[in-house]
Amino acid sequence: MRHSGITKLAKLRKLMSSVQVNNGTVEGIQAVIVGSEDAHHSEYIMDHDKRRHYISGFQGSYGTAIITATEALLWTDGRYYAQATAEFDPPEDWTLMKEGTLGTLTKEEWLISALPPKSSVGVDPNLISNSLWESLHNALSTAGHRLIPLRENLIDKIWGDDQPAITSNDIVPQLIKYTGKTAGEKVAQCRAAMEKNHASILVISFLDEVAYLLNLRGSDIPYNPIFFAYVIITLTEVHMFVNESKLSHEAKQQLVNEGVEVIYHPYENVRIFLKQLIQSNLSATENTRESGKIWITNDANYALHMECGDLQRFIAITPIRKMQIVKNSVEIERMKEAHIRDAVALVKYFAWLEDKVKSKHDPPITEITGADQLEKFRREQENFVGLSFPTISSVGPHGAIIHYLPSPQTDLPITDQEIYLCDSGAQYYDGTTDVTRTFHFGNPTSFQREVFTRVFKGQVSLATVIFPAMIKGNCLDTLARKSLWDAGLNYLHGTGHGVGAYLNVHEVPSSISWRPHPDDPGLQAGMFLSNEPGFYEDGSFGVRLENVQYIVKAETLYNHRDIEFLTFEPITFVPIQTSLLDVSILNYEEIDYLNNYHAKCLEILGPLLQGEDNAQALEWLKKETLPITK
Structure with a gap:
């Protein structure tokens, strides 16, 4: 009503x-x-x-x-x-x-x-x-x-x-072939960090940290493969607060096999237990208070902090978070593989969509039916689990609503008269994806072509930067905005966010944004972040281009004071629509970057798009990756 x-x-x-x-x-x-x-x-x-x-x-x-x-x-x-x-x-x-x-x-x-x-x-x-x-x-x-x-x-x-019921779904193991590190190894690293910081209790309240630490996954939260639980680690015990009946036999057995003996408690008892644990800790360390600190993040809920009472707190991001955002070699390779399969689905979708739009398909493809078809192509891919967020399938003025979600009341047809923006992602057992592409299947205005090109220039500027290790992501944000700023244009969202490995698609605290993140530990090799500048004209259209990239060591001319320099390497391989570019405002370096990127897209995806069923996608891929010249 x-x-x-x-x-x-x-x-x-x-x-x-x-x-x-x-x-x-x-x-x-x-x-x-x-x-x-x-x-x-x-x-x-x-x-x-x-x-x-x-x-x-x-x-x-x-x-x-x-x-x-x-x-x-x-x-x-x-x-x-x-x-x-x-x-x-x-x-x-x-x-x-x-x-x-x-x-x-x-x-x-x-x-x-x-x-x-x-x-x-x-x-x-x-x-x-x-x-x-x-x-x-x-x-x-x-x-x-x-x-x-x-x-x-x-x-x-x-x-x-x-009020809807509380979600309570099954908890299952995430296999070592995807995680690259056992839960026991992760717990041991936590305890080493606790001893270094003189903490005897570590409180873990973020759901993705719990899932990462224990190599478990669930589905209690939409789009994120996580489950409701808290974990408290002491120097000798691991306590898990969860509805124990949710854990599959395989999940419990994997914890044992990976060297973690868990003591289970009801989910709702975390505050009572924490208070009791702290009281006993205070009694045991009356004369050595420094060794009895409790490690808890500042973003944990205030109710947990209330229970800490008089015990000295060590407030910092957890050692789990630092492990989680810097992917190990197994996670890096699995993420690459997931993004390649995801690119296959996206190429098939955009090829299919362009054909439907240009052939005036009746009934026309709409924001919703387009999003549904994209999900269908993703479901065909190996290791697909679900979407990583609701697909932003937006036509014309809806593209200016940055997190637009189509509904039956707002659903518009995708035509050759307006810009189409599609921001989507998926969860695979081996990785999490997030990709945005913007298309016009007809004749864009000169202003639309200009802003699309300036957005692309910003993406290239960030993608190719070389920077010293441990610099905050906030320091790089201007690179993606400069071309827009030069013309008096801007966008009101961050430029990049961390991406989980079959975890949350938006993984804190690593980010590239005009707003600094107080817990950003600094950029390091092995981190995955998005690169997504944009522009939005309210009531008219939106433009955004997004790739996921990871940080690698850069080769530099000099090695001044042994400072490690880093750069980005893309793992998203989906063509960028060249017909929407105003090539006259690109420089030669940007043209070379795009041609090389498109050659890589064709090289990687071409062999995966063989056979009659993929003929349409392969022809589209070849067309969209043709080199451009000044």
């Missing part, structure tokens, strides 16, 4: 007025914060955890709602401005706060300016990171307000019986 949001906000505000704040006294809260996260800070979340979507109508993966007695606001970034405005339910009750734009107040600034003196702001401590809690707490307390950890989630109370 279109106006259901009014009822929801009214119910929420009634609950806010009856919240018990101090010693059971009913004082109420003046604002409540509803974020996008689950208890594990996941990017994609199960339906049960989509509380911000439920209260606001906005479906994007990033955003924070703040509701007071009279106002409802949502903060999100440039990927979602258009989408949020279109999805607010009801739209007249919500105000969009455009993060990253001049004049937009931060959440802290708005609360301080809008709330009456000595207000209380409530938030579920299980659903907010410690870093964000501290930032909000410090800002609000300085202004005379209080940040209150709520005892129960107010959205869950008004959602009631209609």
